[in-house]
Amino acid sequence: MNKFTVLDLLNLDLKEHDALDLRCIAGRSGLVRPIEIPDINRPGLALSGFFDNFAFQRIQLFGRGEYAYLEKLFEEHSFASVERFFQNEMPCVIFSHSLLPKDEFIEICTASGCPLLQTSLTTTDFSARIMRALSNMFAPKQTIHGVFVEVFGVGVLILGESGVGKSEAALELITHGHRLVADDAVEIRCVSGNILLGSGANKVIGHHMEIRGQGILNITHLHGVSAIRDKMEIQLVVHLENWDASKNYDRLGDLDVTTEILGVKIPYLKIPVKPGRNIPILIETAAKNERLKEMGYFSAKEFNQNVLKWLEGENARTLYLQNSDL
């Protein structure tokens, strides 16, 4: 992964309840400083002069408490701890509640080359959001060749050799009202340990598809905004492969077959492709069945249980009839 700098943090395009609402008010030259640890530090102890184990590698977050303490320090003209604070090479200093520190503080900060940022959010909100944003940024990730679509609200990752018809299947799904998340290169991040988030590997060329014989298509323009989606949790992996008569394909579907991506187990289906098999319909059905399973109804297992009950009932009946003969 390239270095994640403070400038990248400012440029993160997060929306609504993810927005960080950051702006740089001083120390622009330091914006190239890297953020190496996905965590924040409240520098109260450091400001009071206690620097043992001071986590200077982290983003330093000033809330109302720290701000009030700074006010007090500056009233007493004691800048020593602030100066010592800025001798550490910290990624950046952030003030919440749109608090603006005193000019002296800004001067010391600028002189040290440390970027000074401000957010309108409360400290609680901001720390929750930045932790989320950072853990997403620092999450293990992998780029996979495939098509990622949302079908009936289920994130379906379609894999398979090139030319097997992944994009064509996705195109038909989109025409049926489902959504394209990414084509060809899907970037997968493992968020909070067990969730796989898939998105287009490249924002600039996202939501375009290459269809043999037609070239590059802009899905957003062809089908409108309702046909696309930026990111989505991967809930099902469908593997398309050319029909091989010598292979035995799953006929029951009563086993929980999974595949592993970034250490997370995801339900996995292998769908053989041959003329006459309508792949988009099969994928739609798989997505619906996956929803049923998530709701606790496992078609194949329920079915077998009913069969077993029936056979058992018949057995009991035979036994009863035999005994009454005696």
Added chain:
Amino acid sequence: MTERRVTIKNRAGIHARPAALIVGVASNFVSKINMIKEAENESINAKSIMGIITLGARYNTTLLIRAEGPDEAEAVQALSDLFERRFEEE
């Protein structure tokens, strides 16, 4: 035409899993294979899962396997082996 009678020896009878095994084996042969429940005169294609389950073949039922085609002997042998092994259950 090759025929052989087999008895179901696994307690649970032919439920979904054995049915899938039967179909898996039967599909490897080109012969036309039928499973017949003689008492009820029910004949079913051994390459159809739903069909086989519908037979409702329970413990101790006798079924007739009938195959017709170039590999009929092998097909009947392979299927009766499967019954003999109790579908790898128990």
